[in-house]
Amino acid sequence: MLEKKEDRQFTIFWIHPTKGQLKRFHLSWSALLLGALVLVVGVGLGVGGVLWYQSRIKKELCLTMEKMEEAQRNAAVLEAQKKEQEEKLQQLAQETEAVIKELETLRELDEKVRGVLEKDLQSRFQKLGIDLSLSSVSVPSYIPLDRFLGEPYVPLGMGGPERLSSFSLVRDSPPPASSDQDLGFGRQAKALEDNLSWMRAETLARKKSLEEVVEVAQQRDRLLYVVPMRWPTWGRVSSNYGWRNDPFTGRRAWHTGVDIAAPTGRNVVATAEGKVVFTGWNGNYGRCVIVRHQFGYETVYGHLSKILVNTGEVVKKEQIIGQVGSTGRSTGPHLHYEVRRYGSVINPWPHLP
Numbered sequence: 023m024l025e026k027k028e029d030r031q032f033t034i035f036w037i038h039p040t041k042g043q044l045k046r047f048h049l050s051w052s053a054l055l056l057g058a059l060v061l062v063v064g065v066g067l068g069v070g071g072v073l074w075y076q077s078r079i080k081k082e083l084c085l086t087m088e089k090m091e092e093a094q095r096n097a098a099v100l101e102a103q104k105k106e107q108e109e110k111l112q113q114l115a116q117e118t119e120a121v122i123k124e125l126e127t128l129r130e131l132d133e134k135v136r137g138v139l140e141k142d143l144q145s146r147f148q149k150l151g152i153d154l155s156l157s158s159v160s161v162p163s164y165i166p167l168d169r170f171l172g173e174p175y176v177p178l179g180m181g182g183p184e185r186l187s188s189f190s191l192v193r194d195s196p197p198p199a200s201s202d203q204d205l206g207f208g209r210q211a212k213a214l215e216d217n218l219s220w221m222r223a224e225t226l227a228r229k230k231s232l233e234e235v236v237e238v239a240q241q242r243d244r245l246l247y248v249v250p251m252r253w254p255t256w257g258r259v260s261s262n263y264g265w266r267n268d269p270f271t272g273r274r275a276w277h278t279g280v281d282i283a284a285p286t287g288r289n290v291v292a293t294a295e296g297k298v299v300f301t302g303w304n305g306n307y308g309r310c311v312i313v314r315h316q317f318g319y320e321t322v323y324g325h326l327s328k329i330l331v332n333t334g335e336v337v338k339k340e341q342i343i344g345q346v347g348s349t350g351r352s353t354g355p356h357l358h359y360e361v362r363r364y365g366s367v368i369n370p371w372p373h374l375p
C-alpha cells in the first residue's frame with residue numbers, strides 16, 4: 023500500500039451530521055475511471071435496452087394494426103358477399119314467383135280442358151247411362167303427405183289415373199306469399215323453400231290431371247267406336263221415331279226407328295263395332311241386318327236391297343254391311359234404322375249426333 027503512495031488519490035471527507043464524527047475515504051484515479059466506465063456502460067446498456075424494447079413494442083403495434091386492417095378488409099368482403107347472396111336469393115325468389123304465376127295459368131287451362139271434356143262426356147255418354155267421367159272438373163294443388171310425415175318423397179308409379187287418396191288435398195292452398203324486400207336471409211330462404219315445395223306439389227297435381235285426361239279421352243275414343251254414335255247412311259229423315267200415322271193403314275202407330283230416304287244401292291254402314299247376329303229376311307223389315315254391340319246395344323238395318331256381311335262376323339265401325347232398298351213393308355227406297363238396348367227399342371236420336 024505504501025509503495026502505491028505515489029498514485030494520485032482523491033480524499034473525500036464526510037462528517038456525520040449528528041455524532042460529529044469525521045470519516046475519510048480515499049479514491050484512486052484508476053478506481054474513479056473504473057467507476058465512470060461502469061457507469062457509462064451501465065447507462066449505455068440501459069438506454070439500449072429501452073430503445074430495443076420501444077422498437078419491439080412499435081413493431082408489435084404495427085403488426086396489430088396490420089392485422090386489424092386486414093380484419094376490417096375481410097369483414098368488408100364478407101359483408102359484400104353476404105349482400106350479393108341476399109340479392110341472388112331475392113332474384114331467385116322473384117323468378118320462382120314468375121313460375122308460380124305460369125303454373126296458375128296452367129291450372130286454369132287444365133280446368134278449361136277438363137270442363138270441355140266433361141261436358142262432352144255428359145252430353146254423349148252420361149245421358150245414355152254409360153259412366154265415363156273425370157274424377158272432378160278441377161284438380162286442386164296438393165302436397166304429398168310425406169311433407170307432413172317427414173319421410174322421403176317417393177314418386178308414385180306410373181299407370182292409370184290414381185286417385186288422390188295418397189295425397190293430402192290442400193284445397194285452399196294459395197302459393198306462398200310474395201317475398202318481401204326487407205325479409206332477412208333466413209326468412210327469404212324459407213320463403214324460397216315454401217315456393218319450391220308449392221311448385222312441386224302444383225306440378226305433380228297438373229301431371230296427375232293430364233294423365234287422367236289422356237286416359238279418359240282414350241276411353242272416350244273407344245266408347246265412340248263401340249257405342250252406336252253415327253248415321254248409318256246419308257239421306258233425308260222421311261219418318262221419325264215415335265207415334266206417326268202408318269203409311270199403309272193411316273192409323274196412329276208407334277214407329278220403332280227412323281226412316282232415312284235414300285236411293286236404292288246407297289251404302290249402309292255399321293254405326294259401331296259389333297258382332298252380326300242376324301242377316302236375312304225379317305218379315306216387315308225385309309232384308310235385314312242386326313248387329314250386337316257392347317253395353318247391351320243392338321242396331322237394326324231394314325229394307326236393304328243387298329246384305330254384304332254374314333251372321334257371326336265381327337264388323338268394324340263404319341264397315342259397309344249392305345245397301346239401301348225397299349224390301350219388306352216399304353213404300354219406297356229407304357233405310358229403317360233402329361237402336362235397341364237390353365232387348366228394348368230406344369230413341370235413336372241420342373245416337374245420331
Ligand SMILES: [Zn+2]
Binds near residue numbers: 277279281357358359
Ligand atoms: Zn221405319
